[in-house]
Amino acid sequence: MHDIRVLESEAELRQSSALFRTAMVGLPAPRADGELLLEPGRTLGAFLGDELVGTADATSSGLVLPGGARVAHAAVTHVGVLPTYTRRGVLTALMTTQLRDARERGEVVATLRASEAGIYGRFGYGMASSMQSVELDLRRARLAGAAESAPVRLLDAATAWETLADIASRNPSTRAGTIDRSALWWANQQSWGPGPGPRYVAVCGEPGAETGFARYQPIDTVAWFGSRDRTVVVGDLYAPTPDAHLALVRFLMSLDLVDTVVFNALPLDDPLPWLLTDYRAARVRSVSDETWLRLLDVPAAIAARALAGPGTVTIEVRDALLPENAGAYAISADGTARVDGPGELAVDVATLAAAFLGGARWRQLAAAGLVEVRDGAALSRADMLFAVDEEPFAGVMF
Numbered sequence: 027m028h029d030i031r032v033l034e035s036e037a038e039l040r041q042s043s044a045l046f047r048t049a050m051v052g053l054p055a056p057r058a059d060g061e062l063l064l065e066p067g068r069t070l071g072a073f074l075g076d077e078l079v080g081t082a083d084a085t086s087s088g089l090v091l092p093g094g095a096r097v098a099h100a101a102v103t104h105v106g107v108l109p110t111y112t113r114r115g116v117l118t119a120l121m122t123t124q125l126r127d128a129r130e131r132g133e134v135v136a137t138l139r140a141s142e143a144g145i146y147g148r149f150g151y152g153m154a155s156s157m158q159s160v161e162l163d164l165r166r167a168r169l170a171g172a173a174e175s176a177p178v179r180l181l182d183a184a185t186a187w188e189t190l191a192d193i194a195s196r197n198p199s200t201r202a203g204t205i206d207r208s209a210l211w212w213a214n215q216q217s218w219g220p221g222p223g224p225r226y227v228a229v230c231g232e233p234g235a236e237t238g239f240a241r242y243q244p245i246d247t248v249a250w251f252g253s254r255d256r257t258v259v260v261g262d263l264y265a266p267t268p269d270a271h272l273a274l275v276r277f278l279m280s281l282d283l284v285d286t287v288v289f290n291a292l293p294l295d296d297p298l299p300w301l302l303t304d305y306r307a308a309r310v311r312s313v314s315d316e317t318w319l320r321l322l323d324v325p326a327a328i329a330a331r332a333l334a335g336p337g338t339v340t341i342e343v344r345d346a347l348l349p350e351n352a353g354a355y356a357i358s359a360d361g362t363a364r365v366d367g368p369g370e371l372a373v374d375v376a377t378l379a380a381a382f383l384g385g386a387r388w389r390q391l392a393a394a395g396l397v398e399v400r401d402g403a404a405l406s407r408a409d410m411l412f413a414v415d416e417e418p419f420a421g422v423m424f
Contacts, residue, residue, distance in 0.1 A: 028119040029073040033081070036062065042069055042081040042104070049080075049106025050141065063214045070124055072107070072116045080107040080116040082124050085211070085424065089135055090204040092384055092414045093332020100128040100136040100322075101205060101424050121149045122347055129322040129348060134330065136320040137205065139423060146318050150347055152379030154319035154386070155203045155418040157291040159311040160298060164287060166307035167279055170300075175273035176230045176237060183225045183241070187216050190264075193229065193236045199266040201293070202383045203317050203418030211424060223247050230265075230273035238263075238270030240278065242287075250283075257286040264421070268297070275301060291316070293419035317420050319379040324351040327382065328362045335359060335410030342369030343378055351375060357411060370404035373397050384414030 033039050039062050047053040065085045072080035082105040089099035102124065107116045128136050140146050143153070181189060191212045198204075223243055231237040241262040250256060258281060265271035275298060278287050288311070292298065299308040321327045324343055338358040345351040354369040355362055371388070377396045380386040388408040391397050399405060 028080075028116055030070055030119050030123045031073070032067055033069045033071045034066075038071060038078070039064060039069060041078055042071055042083075045078060045081050045108060046104045046106040049108060061217060063210060063217055065210060069104070070120055070127075072120050074111065074116075079111040080120050081105070082120045084124065084128065084136070085208060086131070086133070087208055087211075088206040089137065090200060090202055091327070091331045092202040092412075092418075093330075094200045095330045095332070096206070097134040097327065097330050098132055099205065100124075100131075100133045101211075102136050102138040102320075103424055105138070117145075118149075121146075125149070125320065125322065125347055134321075134323045134326045136322055137420070138318050138320075140315065140318050143315060146320075147376045149320070150345060150375040150379070151318040151320045152376040152382075152386075153315045153317075154379055154383045155315075155317040155420060156294055156313055156385060157316040157419060157421075158294055158296070158313045160289045160292050160296070161309045161311050162279070162287040162289070162298070163307045163309070164279060164281075164285055166304050168303045168307075169276065169279070170303045172272055172276070172301055175269055175276055177232065178228050178230045178273055178277040179233075181227045181229055183227045186227045186229075187212060189229065189236070190227070190239055190241075193239055194264060197237050197266050197270070199264075199421075201266070201416050201419055202414060203385075203420045205420045205422055205424070207422060211422070214424075228274060228277055230270050230277070237267060238265040238274055240264070240274045242278070244284075255285050256283055257288060258284050259288045259290060261290050262421075263289060263292070271297065272301065291421055293417050293421075295417040317383070317385075317418065319382060321351065321375055321379050321382065322348065324375065324378070325355065325362060325364065328355065328357060331382065333357065333359045333411045334413060335407070337407040337410075339371065339404045339407040339411060340365060340369040341378070341408070342372040343375055344373070345375040348375075357408075359411065368400065370401035371397050371399060371408060381408075381412055383418035384412060385418045388412065 069083035084100040087099045087101045088096040225243045229236045229239045242260045342354040356365045
């Protein structure tokens with residue numbers, strides 16, 4: 027049997043950190059003297075006898091739902107099992123314990139970033155948002171009559187952390203999928219250190235009233251002066267309003283000695299190409315999964331999410347790990363209620379999670395065989411009820 031318990035001592039937490047990196051294979055070893063930035067009581071260890079063989083932890087946070095409501099959220103990370111103990115039920119025991127703990131804490135949802143996309147569906151996580159990496163060719167890019175925008179200035183990247191946290195706090199994003207940048211998240215960002223090469227921070231807006239920021243760095247700087255393709259990578263673009271987005275894009279397009287700007291992560295409906303006279307100056311390099319969502323309390327999550335459109339759809343939910351979620355729900359713009367009998371649509375909780383933020387459409391999921399359709403007209407009603415104005419997007423790693 028696996029013994030799952032909370033890790034509390036510094037020695038066990040450091041062992042957990044080293045185990046995670048061993049499980050991930052390609053991550054560097056942790057610094058022996060580095061500070062452990064973990065939320066107390068949320069790091070789990072799986073033991074076989076006296077040996078730590080698996081780990082998982084989480085951070086308390088908030089997640090924005092369609093309509094702008096924020097719900098209590100567990101940001102799940104550092105999930106790993108030693109390669110000598112995989113496929114023995116260790117991960118299942120860890121994830122089941124963690125889900126139950128998060129629900130008992132009153133958290134409505136959990137999310138994670140998946141190192142392997144095939145793992146987490148069996149634990150009820152659905153792929154709920156995507157992100158795109160976009161390359162902007164500054165040799166072709168010109169703004170297409172864009173209006174004036176807020177002023178932009180540079181800050182010292184080493185000392186800007188408090189200002190950046192304040193900007194994010196004062197200008198919360200209302201986009202579904204947004205995750206709170208907690209104090210612990212900011213501390214982890216800072217603890218990772220500057221890394222190789224120079225790094226820069228640009229903020230938009232007047233001092234004390236900034237509305238967004240961009241963190242960026244040049245790459246391949248050894249050959250910078252003689253290079254024919256000097257590239258800057260934007261690792262974090264926080265632009266919760268169109269004005270902030272325009273101001274920061276305008277600034278990045280104005281950089282001298284730069285040929286290409288790569289945005290590592292943008293929402294799928296980002297307006298960047300439409301700002302340009304030449305749409306093709308912005309090229310999508312890749313689209314990848316971002317948020318994997320787990321509904322911990324299905325009725326509470328649906329009640330907090332904005333719904334729109336006429337009619338009611340009855341959805342039957344299956345949830346083997348948290349059976350209290352299982353059942354049929356009559357869902358409409360006026361509210362949600364449990365009902366007896368079969369649903370017009372039947373799904374497992376992972377499929378419901380995929381549709382929940384609006385990142386996947388019900389017809390799309392049904393076409394993939396993930397929805398049992400008992401009433402064809404219910405698909406149209408479900409798509410209208412769960413429709414969103416913006417693609418869901420978190421924009422942060424954790």
